[in-house]
Amino acid sequence: MIREAKRVAAYRASVAAENARDTAIRQANAQIAASQAAAREADRSVWDRAVGVLSSVVTAQVGDSKCSSLAGLAYLGFSGGVNCQYNQFQYYDADPRGTLGDIGSMLKGEAKGAIHFIGGLSPIPDAINTVKCIAGGWSGMQECVADKRAEITQLWDSAKDYYVRSQHVNQLVLQVFTGDASVGDVWDEGYQLVRDYTFGSTLDASRAGDYDKCGQGASATILTVGSIVVPGVEGVGLSSAGLRNTTVATNASRATHTVVVSAGRATEIEGAAGVAHLDRVAGPARSTDLVLGSFRALGKGRNAHVRTVGSVDELRETFNAWSVGAELLAPRGPKITDVYRLPDGGIIQWRTSSASGGPSIDIFPVNGRQRTVHLIDGVQG
């Protein structure tokens, strides 16, 4: 009996030891898995995280529009591949407008409140070609068809993984269409946020009042440049990755866009979660030289010191862009209602009447004659 008891005890001890060993192994495996998950999480690119944040923006802001979930648009937008780190000629070489035109067709009629975002890629020829092919697969989509989303997602995932792995993703663009014009119209006019940068410059140089070149000679003026605030995550968020909230107005008065652009190569976003807050924020004031640079890009008037625009709305958008961040002065009578002083002492003012008819913008440099922006002939103020 004693011998049997010892044998049973030994057996139980061995089972217990084995169980303990199994537990230890399971715990070790769990730790390894957790560690690997943490490592994967740590390795997630800014693109992954930003996509997560911006997807929530898409879902939250698209609201009751026809496409109640525009997750697919994020992927679609990716195909746009706007790369503002390179000048427009390289951009067009790499990404023909037809691709973006398809996007426009898809969104047409749903511009207001629609959101999509675009990931910029380093312009490596074969990489761009890959993206272009992906876009081609969606070109027939006229709306957010549910059965297409899986395809889009799959394409996106494969492309994203490749680009993230290859470290080619270098920026993120979110476009929020707040105007009434349909996106199709805008794209058809060649509206694309393609900065006329010199080679190698970055979006760090983005300033309100800058004058952006667009697809077919149309133009857009940046109204504001600011930071992106992620509520509840003070001090961190998209801004920490160099993202900027930029409000852009097309000079063709077609629509106003709020565009988030990144400045240079993205870095890791820590703690970015929730819904990005996309209210307008004022950017830094422009110098008179910058304003005059923008002035010179407008349509020529009768005299060298006169430029013209096509509508009162366009004139006002231009004025708003130039006056961002400037010091507001008192009106100069009933006809000169808005007066701003630029940091270098130059003055820009909104005049509600002129000898030529409609309102005008007056620019008074400290060292130079007045410049004026009028409506083009025949347009009533």
Next chain:
Amino acid sequence: MNEEQIIRELLISGLTDWVPLHDVVWHCTEGVISDQSRNRILRVLHRLYADGLVVPGDLGETGFEDWRTSPDTWVERSADELERLGWQPMGAGFWLRLTPAGTQLARASEEPDG
């Protein structure tokens, strides 16, 4: 620019829109405010007024509102306003509109042989 050229430039500008005091000052001083350039401003204004080429005025409720005072007082009033603005109006102060005579001369000045 000599004073003839300045007057011509101001008149041609006036074909497009009312001329701000800022432009009179800029063309006469090119940024250098001195006794000499101040006198030049007043001489140019005097010639514009005396020759009946422009009328000074303010931008009021009805648009351009001519100074209703006698033209004989315009130079002195202009000087007072310039003094008030430190001779750097930067868009403030009165404006000038062309008279028919001023418009005619400006158009003639625009033509290559004019």
